[in-house]
Amino acid sequence: MTTAKAPAVGPRPRSGTAAAIRGRLQQLLAFASLIVIYTFFAIASPYFFTYDNFISILFSTVVIGTLAVGTTFVIISAGIDLSIGTGMALCAVMSGVFLVNAGLPLAVGVLATILFGGFMGLVNGVNVAVLRIPPFIATLAMMLVAEGLALVVSDSTPIYFTDVSGYGDISTGHLVPGVDIPNAVLVLLAVAAVAGVLLTKSVLGRYTYSIGSNEEATALSGIDVRRWKIVIYTFAGLFTGLAGVLISARLGSAQPATGMGYELQAIAAVVIGGTSLSGGKGSIVGTLIGALIISVLNNGLQIMSIPQEWQNVILGCVILLAVYTDRVRRRETS
């Protein structure tokens, strides 16, 4: 009975490169729709296709994009983080506390703010991994806590950074002389590149996919799932902190009440970029394209004077469409 061995294992498996190409396809698809939407607005409105407006789109991409890149890790691990929007507002306020109220040096204050974001993520991670509170609930609670704390700490008034020299430059300055690309955009590209490398080439990224794909199998393989979940949420928190710095540096002030709603836009960007909410799949490039799609839509609809209510309706429909096409495509290839 032990004769044939090659046919015993059935048909030859599909190769990994085929899968990789199909992964790319999703990004190409998202990129193509970005181009389509962009072209549509360029034709529909004379004010859309200008350099100034291009920069303005990039600016709004920065905040959503930074949050989205961090939260991509959480979502790939089959978690969710609803606290990133109000958390960002709280971090902006904390930046004001560190730099304006406490008068810390610029670099120290910025670093402290980012670490504060990480600390919020750490609390989320402990709640999820150690106390085993479902991520949706744990981060919903954190969303409310951060919203409230931002108002309490700032006494419900904006904190202005007028006296902190160089703070605005973090977002609006131009690091590369002669090229009119604001620093905030460069910062996003830099952190996205780092995040991309970590996701695809580091232990952190590998276990992020692994936990999201099959948590139990990961644990049985001897990996400390609890610890890695804490690391993932903490890591995502750092991006919340960074987003808080970038948004307040751009506005010149910390607005304690403006964070709500960003979390949904960031999650939408991640999902449009092809990351699965059930975990195990996703990419940073996809997320960046998703963030661009969202800010192009926001911007274009605004320029065409579509009322805010309708903008939301359209955005909602785009999310449905994006996820639906992804579903259909997946079903066809499998």
Place this chain on the structure above:
Amino acid sequence: MTAEPALLEVEGVDKSFPGVRALRAMRLELRPGEVLALVGENGAGKSTLMKLLSGIHTADAGHFRLDGHPYLPTSPRHALELGISIIHQEFNLVPDLTVAQNIFIGREPRRGRLLLDDRRLNDDAAALLERLDLPLDPRAVVGELTVANQQMVEIAKALSYQPRVLIMDEPTAALNDAEVATLHELIRRFTRPDTGVIYISHRMGEIKRIADRVTVIRDGEYVDTLDVATATTPDIIALMVGRAITADSGPEGVRADRDTVLGVRGLGTRSLLDDVSFDLRRGEILGFAGLMGSGRTEVARALVGADARSSGRITLRGTEVRIGNPADAARLGIGYLSEDRKRFGLLLEQDVKANIALSALRDRFTRAGFVRDGALRTRAEQLIGSLRIRTPSAHQTTKHLSGGNQQKVVIAKWLVKDCDVLIFDEPTRGIDVGAKDEIYQLLNQLAAQGKSIIMISSELPEILRLSHRVVVMSEGRVTGVLDAAEATQENIMRYATLRPGETAEAPDRTAGRP
């Protein structure tokens, strides 16, 4: 007892879960260089013992010894480090990672502290697969492999730790004969004078082929250990179930004049199926045989609308029906018991009662939209009794049942529904011999009551024993339809290995002619 010290020794081990005493004074001795089979009914405690050995659970009492030294694993990783590798009963790979990434998960070669060295990872995996003679691509994504290939990945992963003791919990439940042979070849090469294998299986034939001794347990207690060379299968089974099992009997007589209940013509899907046609008669058990990947499960899924059809007509008692999804099928009285209970068949977090009632909730257990809990519990308890589902109560969370008992819950679920056409996909996978026999009797009873049954199975003896007729498939097509009289092991294998286009000297009763 023996002069040579045991490789692994289990003594006086107790383990209880809330409401269940899973193990009581359990003992076991694995000698160096042997393959020890471990058998027992569903829920006897086999998997529990393995979970204790791999450090997932801790024993309430008793001790383990490895090479004569106390062995106290604290976690799966710790067990691996001490030299015990386990292939668990349930699928335990990460579907979105590649073969190589799965094999070396937790031990990835790195560059520096943080970055991974994927080239070396793939090279190491390729070398390992080469050494084990497994034709797998290290870069293939595991979720896209066949079940058999996934099983091979689990084995490669387990062996990559170079364990002293390899434990396999029903490794062949999802494999066909050729794949089982490949697995056994691997086991034979693994067993050296200083290693040992514990092999859990419900298939007696396999145990006779691969094992040296067999330890029988019953109700969480040690019964006996026999030499495979001298023990007969009925001996082993009698020890297992504590009673004798009736011998195999062929299917009851077929009557070709029975009216057709379900007619399928020209069924096709985009991925695999091509022009599949067959008739299912009233009171008939129609077996579906074929190699892994021949399209048997796909036929069932396409039939009940779980997958999209690209062509084909389905008639039910002569009238054409439209089946867009499994809910349509269920409404028409066609029930499908999926082969992969974990993914498609069960709500693992819900209790046994809720699972049993799930598909029949609306038509049987509600009044004005409210669930009638009393009626539901009564019926559930009835089925738990008649299928002998081992559970402390109907309220037990389903994931806490043993693998075989979960399978019985799936069967109970469809029995409640009272369908006219039942499609069973690998109905006895992971089910012990005693319970198998009960399920066979149950299928016969259902057929006698006039229900029509499609039974997909990779176990030929099962097909031969139950089917009135056998549909044989190969590469997405029907290559033959055999009567019980023609259906022999050799005949079925011949049709199962036909390539589309080739014809055996086919009997006239091929598919599609009413």
